[in-house]
Amino acid sequence: MNNKVILNTAVATAITLAALTAPEAEAGNKKMEKCYGVAKAGQNDCKAGPGTSCAGSSTKDGQGDAWMYVPKGTCDKLVGGSLKPKK
Amino acid sequence: MANVSLADYQAQFYANLLSEEVGDEGLSFLALMEIQFGKASADKESRLRLDIYRNNVLHSLRSALGDLYPVVKRLIGDNCFNLIAVEFIREKPPSDPALLFYGEEFIDYLSQHQSVAHLNYLPDVARLEFAHHIAFHSADVMPLDIGELAGVAPESLGELVFEAHPSVSLLKSPWPVDAIWHENIKEQPSVLDLGTLGAANVLVYRLNFDIQIVSLDENCFNFLSQLLNGQTINHAWHHAMANGKGLENSELSPMLGYLLNLGVFSACEVKL
Structure with missing residues (x-):
């Protein structure tokens, strides 16, 4: 066997290995939801209430009217997370 | 009344936005504002407002750097970090309107700073x-x-x-x-x-x-x-x-x- 064949075989084995051990194929169906009250200060995705306009403008951790995108279904599981703006 | 363009206002305003003290440009900016809006109390109040604005600009940039480099901040302490950050901001203010892209040059600045040179x-x-x-x-x-x-x-x-x-x-x-x-x-x-x-x-x-x-x-x-x-x-x-x-x-x-x-x-x- 020449070097090239050895290499191609090794790559094929690698792909098989990767496919076998790949984590559950859930990516692709991921839906996003806006989650309020969990963004770290300055890391909100957009709109943090009166006087602010857009991304990065929330001033406190977990500001109730600032949201960020999280994978669907995880918002309720986050401490302080809410699907609606909080006062 | 003096005929001043918006660009002049902006240039004078910007000139003292990050400086340590309000200098001549800032003072002439305030004088222009007074002429323009003719308020008797403008002098003192505008000066106060300018100071608040200046503080907000510096503070938000410093906080942004602190959020970007939390571990560096922890390693050298808040006081040291804030001092270096303010020096950096004055020397290299943002050139992009998005804060997101600010702060990469801080790495080089840090590597040349005497006070932290021993932390290779x-x-x-x-x-x-x-x-x-x-x-x-x-x-x-x-x-x-x-x-x-x-x-x-x-x-x-x-x-x-x-x-x-x-x-x-x-x-x-x-x-x-x-x-x-x-x-x-x-x-x-x-x-x-x-x-x-x-x-x-x-x-x-x-x-x-x-x-x-x-x-x-x-x-x-x-x-x-x-x-x-x-x-x-x-x-x-x-x-x-x-x-x-x-x-x-x-x-x-x-x-x-x-x-x-x-x-x-x-x-x-x-x-x-």
Whole structure:
């Protein structure tokens, strides 16, 4: 066997290995939801209430009217997370 | 009444936005405002307002740098960090309207600063934090579906090239910056022995919503850097073999299998 064949075989084995051990194929169906009250200060995705306009403008951790995108279904599981703006 | 253009106002306003004291430009800006709006109390009140504005600008930029480099901040302490940050902001104010892109030059600034020169590892820790920041904000792209590779003709597999996920960066350091970073994001960091931990070959990227900081061995790091540079598997492997230490052909399968699973590639094609 020449070097090239050895290499191609090794790559094929690698792909098989990767496919076998790949984590559950859930990516692709991921839906996003806006989650309020969990963004770290300055890391909100957009709109943090009166006087602010857009991304990065929330001033406190977990500001109730600032949201960020999280994978669907995880918002309720986050401490302080809410699907609606909080006062 | 003086005929002053908007550009003049702005230039005078900007000139003293970040300076230590309100200088001549700031004072003549205030005088112009007074002429324009003719308020008797304008002098004192506008001066106060200008000071508030100046403080807000400096404070928000300093906070942004602190958020970008939390580990550096922790390592040198809030006071030291804030002092260096303010010096940096005055010397190199943002040139892009998006705060997101501000702060990369802070790494070089830090590496040349006398007060922290004895902390040789500090600039590389900052590099790691900047890579983390970039990965967090980079475009959303789905990682390569391994199933796609099944369609590639077996004899062409060695000629595959990959496209890097936009969040990926590689960082090589003589210091154990990965260990330093991991330890210092903990609430109670313990003392690390820099002498025994050794060099770091770090991969930083984002998988879905989580930033991954992965320490690779040197051979794997070299192989991956070649692949991320757009080299074929064939070329990348030969390069890794030629430059590596104790690397054997039998390691290609497990190493490539591991890399394919990380999700650092977003697409692939056979290079003709």
